[in-house]
Amino acid sequence: MTPEQMRDASLLELFSLEAEAQTQVLSAGLMALERDPAQADQLEACMRAAHSLKGAARIVGIDAGVSVAHVMEDCLVAAQEGRLLLRAEHIDALLRGTDLLMHIATPGDPNGEALVPAFLQQMASLLDPGAAPAAPPLAPAVPDAPLSPPASALPAIEAEAEAAVPRKSGKRAGEGGERVLRVTADRLNSLLDLSSKSLVETQRLKPYLATLQRLKRMHGQGMRALDGLKTQLEASGQSPEVLDALAQTQRLLLETQQILQQQAADLDEFGWQASQRAQLLYDTALACRMRPFADVLxxxxxxxxxxxxxxxxxxxxxxxxxxxxxxxxxxxxxxxxxxxxxxxxxxxxxxxxxxxxxxxxxxxxxxxxxxxxxxxxxxxxxxxxxxxxxxxxxxxxxxxxxxxxxxxxxxxxxxxxxxxxxxxxxxxxxxxxxxxxxxxxxxxxxxxxxxxxxxxxxxxxxxxxxxxxxxxxLTLSVVRSLVVEVGDEAYAFPLAHIERTLEVAADDIVQIEGRQHFWHEGRHIGLVAASQLLNRPTVQGEASSLRVVVIREREQLYGVAVERLVGERVLVVMPLDPRLGKVQDISAGALLDDGSVVLIVDVEDLLRSVEKLLSTGRLERIEHGVQGARGASRKRVLVVDDSLTVRELQRKLLSNRGYDVAVAVDGMDGWNALRNETFDLLITDIDMPRMDGIELVTLVRRDQRLQSLPVMVVSYKDREEDRRRGLDAGADYYLAKASFHDDALLDAVVELIGSAQG
Missing domain, CATH: 3.30.565.10 (Histidine kinase-like ATPase, C-terminal domain)
Known part of the structure; x- marks a missing residue:
């Protein structure tokens, strides 16, 4: 590319920037003039914008732009001089001309010069309705104007174009407007990332400062102990050599105490200054990414x-x-x-x-x-x-x-x-x-x-x-979050998605349709384990309650059980490496004050995971804190039945007798529960969707880990062949619902596995 071509290319780019700024002035001014055509300041602003675009188009040799801007300027000047009253058709035409100028200034835009003749003809008829309509030639106002300016004129033109952005905010160059510097988005992101890491790193000084303060206290205690020892030695009549050695030790410790105090004070001052500078650096880097809301309008x-x-x-x-x-x-x-x-x-x-x-x-x-x-x-x-x-x-x-x-x-x-x-x-x-x-x-x-x-x-x-x-x-670079622990790892829930946090007693958790719920303020809230959603190991504890984060999806509330609520934190978002692709249930990462990593939860994705687990029947029941609170020696029973009434009846009967009871809504749900948890007895119906009781019992007897698990079949079918089918599949007991009563069920359970605490 020749120097002339390079020069022309840069001028076209500058003209495009100029057109973008000036057409915004025109659009805003014309909208105001439509409401009040006599606003002198708006007429002046629009006329100057059209005049500036005419001059800029002439400099870069875009004749079509010169013609469009010139006829728009004529219309606005006529309105200024009172020869023309701007009506709706004039505003429509001027706005169309504004769009046309932007098309002309956009390289490679096909909707540019081709539309110019029709626009010029329309404007001519509006400015002089009595004249015969004729399309004026697309020629610059000054025929002899060069297509490209001489090289000596280039600095002045660039200076004028660079001033386009300050003019957009109402300030002219040289009138207090700030200089504009173009920086790529990637560099701004990198600067913000580095500044956020610096901010976090300065927080790591806090543990060192706390340790030094503790060391100072211990040093003082040691000095006081030596003073007491000296008093005892003097009272016991020790030799001067011993007392001199003790005094020398005290002098050395006093010197070290002074050094320690000075160093601690210096480090404290340095830490404060470093954190202030890091915060200022981060705030400045963040401000570079901020733009006025008007930019989106x-x-x-x-x-x-x-x-x-x-x-x-x-x-x-x-x-x-x-x-x-x-x-x-x-x-x-x-x-x-x-x-x-x-x-x-x-x-x-x-x-x-x-x-x-x-x-x-x-x-x-x-x-x-x-x-x-x-x-x-x-x-x-x-x-x-x-x-x-x-x-x-x-x-x-x-x-x-x-x-x-x-x-x-x-x-x-x-x-x-x-x-x-x-x-x-x-x-x-x-x-x-x-x-x-x-x-x-x-x-x-x-x-x-x-x-x-x-x-x-x-x-x-x-x-x-x-x-x-x-x-x-206000920014996606910082997120206010609640930090929790799940499987001994830190996770953060954005506060925007959190309805509230609760502590739910283990006894308040109920089973409804095979899912765990608890009641809060008159409505039931579904309960899920964060450990299952995030694929973390479950940590068994002795607590009698669960820490729950309640998140909202439209009108539906979900409770997510976590191990510990760490507290609210303002986190600097660190995007995940794009090579990882979309990480399930995680949106980004961040660093805590101590430099440890925390993963920020993608709540929308997490809710989709909950729905998927619910639809496939693989949602695990939460035993964290519950089993420990009730005693590990209690016998556990799994009740599998597709009837809510039967399920709840059996659960209440067995729970009242002290058994720890879990429920499943069908054979598939029961099979998943058996594979993930340990039970002392399985009670199942026969006729169920997805997997019936016979299939479930057959799978249990084929599984090496479950072969010895006692199985009871409870069914409406009381025929001998049905009883034989259940027993042949491997059931240890068959109870017909037709002859079902409380004592019959409880007696059968005791016969199979003994009492609840046995």
Missing amino acids: TGQSRMVRDLGRSLGKQVQLQIEGEKTQVDRDVLEKLEAPLTHLLRNAVDHGVELPERRLLARKPETGTIRLRASHQAGLLMLELSDDGAGIDLERLKRNIVERGLSPADTVAQMSEEELLSFLFLPGFSLRDKVTEVSGRGVGLDAVQHMVRELRGSIGLSQVPGQGCRFQLEVP
């Missing part, structure tokens, strides 16, 4: 306005908190859900002008978007002044889709009804349009928000509008 006001006009509505977007600082990664991931919610508000929320007038509302609908910081989170509130949600129509839709019975729907609260809007494929639109009705709706928004470790809520007032509330972290 580029073009959103325009999108709301254009979509509203296409639907025959008048809609304006009002934004608060544009300067709120957010991590760039969070901003990028927020763009899609925010766009969807804004389009949803325009399409579903704001009514047509005639309906708004009938409801005594302003003809123009308003959508408000507010951003703010709160407790380390970005709080977003998006509301509209539309019609709200027709709850009766929503109820009918729920029933028609078969999602819930009509009598149940009639008793649901408003919050419960609105939660259906977040289900996949749910839509209130009967017809598919370019905007709505495809079933890709709020579930996609909720999924994207949860990927950010955030949450979303919806409320509404009939006839007055809807309000969405989003909470997401």
